[in-house]
Amino acid sequence: MYSIIRKQSHKKTAIQAVHNHNMRIVIEENVNSKKSNLNEILIGTENTRSDIMSYIKNNDIVIRNKDTVIFNEFVLTASPEFFFNNKDGSKKTKSEYNDNLKEWVKTQIEFLEKENYGKCVNAVLHLDESSPHIHALILPIVDNKLNNKSFWRGKNSYGRLQDIYNASNSKFGLKRGEEKSKTLVDHTTLKDYRELIKQDLEEEKEFYNELSKDILDIPPRKNLIGLEKKYSAEEVKEIASATFKKLNRQRRRAKFRAKKSDEKADAATSEFYKKKKETSKIEFFYNENQKQLEKTIVENSTLKTQNLELKQSQSDLELVKKFLPDELQSLVVRARELASGGDSGGTKHTAEPTPTADLTTYKRPKYK
Known part of the structure; x- marks a missing residue:
């Protein structure tokens, strides 16, 4: 047995059609009109338009244009056997059916009042079709603004709705419906379903x-005489x-x-x-590109580190280059002094004043 939820987004122009169906102004072929008196308004009033527009007006909510989605219609139900059969497969008695239905309805109202998907302004229980179900009209309000897209971002947004709804019905032992990827079945909108x-x-x-x-x-x-x-x-x-x-x-x-x-x-x-x-294939190439990207990021980080080290080495070389001429000049002076003091006669010579070293004309002394 499964918990079942359907969603259809509506603009302002759809209010009357939704009202006609939910309040049984128009009776469709799948409706048993003899049981319509059993239907019950759970939230709001019999005036669907007033419930929607009064809330919008009283809270100073702006409808931006005619294409703005102003409410979502949720249909809440479960597998038929949940309502009519016991766990052993036997039919529920009238008392068992009513007690189970009452508890289920209470749980659905609690789910709607949590406002996970906006403000519920109207909800109707239908008992005149093949299975009990609830039509709930919810305004997609975020920060006092109509923002339907904020609830349905991402390809798994509808799946999240099913997860949340199923969790709220877990005490009944109901399962979540199979994912689309496993069943190969597209979700059918309420309008298409009715058609x-x-x-x-x-x-x-x-x-x-x-x-x-x-x-x-x-x-x-008949014969010739009419018999x-x-x-x-x-x-x-x-x-x-x-x-x-x-x-x-x-x-x-x-x-x-x-x-x-x-x-x-x-x-x-x-x-x-x-x-x-x-x-x-796309996912495979995406994953490969992600791996390559991660590898490139690591390599880029390594290159940045090496680049910093090279800059430091260059700085050290610039420092050496800056002081090297002075050091060379000192070495040249020292070399000349040694050369003058190293004659064979042992005569001490007074060193002549040494001019400033010119590295471009300096010739290395030859030693025997």
């Missing part, structure tokens, strides 16, 4: 009407044969439709895996 239901109902109705008309509607016969004329055994056999032929044609049509549906499903699955493969 699909209508389309399926119309197709089924058309199929069975045609079946009834072609197969089961055998016209009565009903019974069919002979041969005629009944012929009619039965024709009936089975028509039934087989219908069966082949149904089989053909099923085959086409399977082909579409196979094509969709093939396209999914193709895109998944392409995505895997």
Whole structure:
């Protein structure tokens, strides 16, 4: 059994259509109008437009333009067996059903009042369709401004909604629905979901009407004086044969439709895996580029360190270069003094004043 939540974003122009459905102003085919009196308003009033616009006006919230999303419609429900069956598979009694429903509704109201996704101004419990569910209208308000995008950033934003919702229903033992990547199924919006239901109902109705008309509607016969004329055994056999032929044609049509549906499903699955493969390649190259980037960052850091060391060495060389001429000059003077004092006669010579050393004309003395 699963916890189920659906989301549809709406602009101001959609208020009336949502109101008509939620308050049963317009009754759709999947609604049992005899049970509509069991529906219950949980939050807000019967006036959907007033609930939405009054909150916006009273809190000085600005609707920027006609394309601004002013509310999200959440549909909260669970697998049908959660409401109608016990854990052992047996049907719930009326008392068990009511107690379970009451506790579930209380939990959903608590979830909505936490305002994880904005301010809930209206919520209605529907008990006149196949499974109990709640339609909740939530204004996406952040810092007293309508900001729907802030709630749905990133490809996993809807997944986060499902996680939060499932966590709030954990005490019922309900599971989170499978992720899209595992089920290969796209999320269907409320509008599309309702259209699909209508389309399926119309197709089924058309199929069975045609079946009834072609197969089961055998016209009565009358004789010349107007009395009903019974069919002979041969005629009944012929009619039965024709009936089975028509039934087989219908069966082949149904089989053909099923085959086409399977082909579409196979094509969709093939396209999914193709895109998944392409995505895997992109992720692989992305990871490789990330590794290369990290390697480059390390190398760049090493080069920066080496560059600093080279700059320090250059600074030291500049310092040596600055003081080297003076040192060389001292060495030249010392060398001349040694050369003058080293004659064979041992005669002491007074050293002549030494001019400033010119390194460009200096010649190294030769020693025997």
